[in-house]
Amino acid sequence: MNKPSRQQAGRTGTGRDRGFTLVELLTVAALLGVAATLAASGVARASARVKELQCLDNLRQIALANELYQKETSRRPRSLSHLAERSNPLGRGSRILCPSDPASRPAPADGGASTNQLRGWGNRANASQQPDWVLHQRDPEGLSFEQELRETAETRDFSYLHPFGWRRVAWERLNSGGRQAGLAVCQLHGIALRQQSQGRASHLDFEGKTLRVQQDGAVVNRRVLRPDGSPPQVSSSPGPVAEDYPWDLYLDLPPAPARL
Numbered sequence: 001m002n003k004p005s006r007q008q009a010g011r012t013g014t015g016r017d018r019g020f021t022l023v024e025l026l027t028v029a030a031l032l033g034v035a036a037t038l039a040a041s042g043v044a045r046a047s048a049r050v051k052e053l054q055c056l057d058n059l060r061q062i063a064l065a066n067e068l069y070q071k072e073t074s075r076r077p078r079s080l081s082h083l084a085e086r087s088n089p090l091g092r093g094s095r096i097l098c099p100s101d102p103a104s105r106p107a108p109a110d111g112g113a114s115t116n117q118l119r120g121w122g123n124r125a126n127a128s129q130q131p132d133w134v135l136h137q138r139d140p141e142g143l144s145f146e147q148e149l150r151e152t153a154e155t156r157d158f159s160y161l162h163p164f165g166w167r168r169v170a171w172e173r174l175n176s177g178g179r180q181a182g183l184a185v186c187q188l189h190g191i192a193l194r195q196q197s198q199g200r201a202s203h204l205d206f207e208g209k210t211l212r213v214q215q216d217g218a219v220v221n222r223r224v225l226r227p228d229g230s231p232p233q234v235s236s237s238p239g240p241v242a243e244d245y246p247w248d249l250y251l252d253l254p255p256a257p258a259r260l
Contacts, residue, residue, distance in 0.1 A: 048189075051099040052211075055186050058095045059213035062160065062184045065089045066215070076171065077164050078148070080122065080184070081156040096122070098159035100188040120157040121188060124201035130166060131244040160184040161203055163250060170245050173255040179216035182250030186211040193226065203246055210249060224248055 062083070069077050069086060077083040084090040097104045103120035152165040162184045163174055174181050190208030210222045247254050
């Protein structure tokens with residue numbers, strides 16, 4: 001039997017030198033693209049998980065540092081920076097930065113963000129937890145107003161929202177939750193809604209996953225939602241503090257009414 005000629009083999013597809021068609025090449029390219037996308041997605045998820053685990057450890061160390069501080073001084077720390085300066089568990093302040101916070105990355109050296117500018121999420125948003133009138137209220141707790149300003153001032157980059165600088169009545173209400181009361185909160189594993197909206201950062205700019213460390217050292221995973229996308233109305237003049245603080249970040253149930 002005669003073998004098919006080279007020309008016949010090309011037509012019938014039985015030759016060894018048959019090339020790929022355009023459809024086959026496009027199919028292979030599409031499969032490679034899907035595989036690369038899946039690989040990149042897996043790497044991103046793994047990286048996010050590693051950062052979250054480091055954040056969990058940071059929060060536990062903050063709770064430990066707070067417990068040691070209160071045992072040594074019989075009072076609460078008034079800022080996270082002050083706590084980091086006094087406490088070995090916080091490792092010279094590195095523990096108060098979440099790895100998911102842009103502040104944990106080196107500042108640009110080409111005229112971008114200033115190297116001495118406090119740019120952590122906590123630096124920008126922590127004060128938004130208190131109504132405006134409280135921030136200017138001259139009501140020191142056993143110190144002069146100037147001394148209290150120095151003690152509550154944050155001098156380091158930090159990521160975590162905290163209640164250490166709250167007014168005494170709000171701090172006491174928070175502690176009515178006992179050892180389950182929150183000490184520090186990380187919002188940075190949630191979803192950014194309106195970050196730095198209207199030129200001012202707010203704790204209301206994030207929703208979703210919220211990591212909270214309690215006074216007993218446990219870290220709980222909560223989900224905080226802003227269903228209508230708008231911040232609650234905050235009092236602009238002195239009055240009851242019942243709804244002026246974000247209790248949902250620190251407690252599972254609202255605290256008992258304040259005794260004013």
